[in-house]
Amino acid sequence: MTLALVEHENGFPDELSLEMLTMARDLAAQEGEDLEAVVIAGEEPVTEELGAHGVETIHRVTHERLDAYAPEAWGESLAQVARETNAGTIVGPGSDRSHEVLAHAGAVLDAPMATNCVDLEVDPGGSYELTRQRWGGSLLEHAHLEGDVKLVTAAEHEYSIEAAAEPADPTTETMTPSLEDAHFRVQVDRVETGTGEGIPLGEARVVVGGGRGVGGPENFDQLEELADLLGGTVGSSRAAVNEGWRPHDDQIGQTGAKISPDIYVACGISGAVQHMVGCKGSERTLAINTDPEAAIIQKADWAVVGDLHEVVPALNEAIRERQ
């Protein structure tokens, strides 16, 4: 049986969980087994939504101490459901929280785990030939996964959200895990809400990025102006953050934000692989760079070869004149 950890908000699976269900459903079909879901704490899951994505049974985990997120307790709960249901595979979405919970469950079950999978083929013997991301997706690893229990996660935004060809009518089974104080040594004490200023990079439709070529913190003013004129937000490369020109919150890349705008205007950015994995979700890319050989020019749709300190102010002025 294939067991999928579904993260949800107000009973509805979140985006990455829906992507993951596409992978999990295909896996269950290859195995010739049912797809079952685990939903830990929170609101009662909306069964129709999970049924539409092929879930046959929902295991709803409730416990009086699971009101706030507690990673070890979640991992232990997931492991207990897996044991009780005799699950052969545990599948999770590609989120930080899912990776954490599955890592805990894997430690409890002493089972192997393959993170950030993009393709899974089931061997006749029951092991998996899989492809997973390395380096944030700039490299792929072909690997062989075997074990009585296997854990896999779906790489972020690699699977599309697709409803099952035939919706299921899931039954919900509530279970209360056996948890001890030690499982709650780590639990969310409180949540501090952000200041919420500006458009978050991950949601912006236009992103203007600046790299080492910007040359200094004050020169980002031109990029800020361009972003304002286009209704977007400013991001930066790791190089610009390391120089102290921008806060880390602005960083786009493997260890920063992942963006998916309609257009990414990359100014003075060379296009290192760690940066590119953060902006591969961009619909279109316009590069402004003095170096026609820069990697970003290979990867962009359009390019202006030139000094951003001349091009960006001229562009800003031209846009202002139109308004």
Next chain:
Amino acid sequence: MHVLACIKRVPNTGASIVLTDDEQHIDASNLGFTMSPHEECAVEEAIQLTEDHGGSSHVLTLGPSEADEQLRTGLAMQADEATLLETDGEEWGPRATAAAIARGIEHQGDGENPFDVLLFGNESADTANYQVGVHVAKRLGLPCVTGIKSLEIEDGTAIAGREVSGGEEIYRVDLPAVITVKEGINEPRYASMRAKMRARNQEIPTLEPAGESGPGTLEKIRLEAPQTDDSEAEILGEGPEAVPDVIEVLESEVEVL
């Protein structure tokens, strides 16, 4: 306070990734090596914690003999000690790595974990297995909090913050604890030339790692550089003269004007 930072030696990838002929590794001959970005912050955090609270900082890695280069970077940043769990250069999976690191940690304290804070990167830059910190905590019976971008220590308790959509989750965890951090928690310092010279001669004890990975395996078969769209960009022009064409593209193709 005794603080440990565990790090990993990884290729310093740039504009493109080239594989070795056997497709088992990245060809790093022209790249050199570094430590994963999150772990660079783990080292910085370890040093800052001992600067603020006294005690000592220690960097540890499991890797080939050449990984002493990354340990010396940590020492040059002002970490006090370093330990190398020396492998033959083949990749170790996360469970075997965690088992070996847990033993290496206990070795430092004559059979017991001697550290108050055990820092790891949230995930390594190359394999991103997300497991080593969690598994080390499990083996040592310690609490583990991951993905941390702010950290304060007060009276033997870690107050640790993790970014989530729309805010920050705050955890209070009694020490000793495993804490995995993300880039952004601090700004790693640059080591001075003098510190680098001193670190070059510092002795780094080497241990032979012992780690088993339990039932089941994840075995690498080969690596593949994914196909990328190599079609070159359409050059709209050079310098400010290109502006009218940029406007045209933004207006009619992207429709943001």
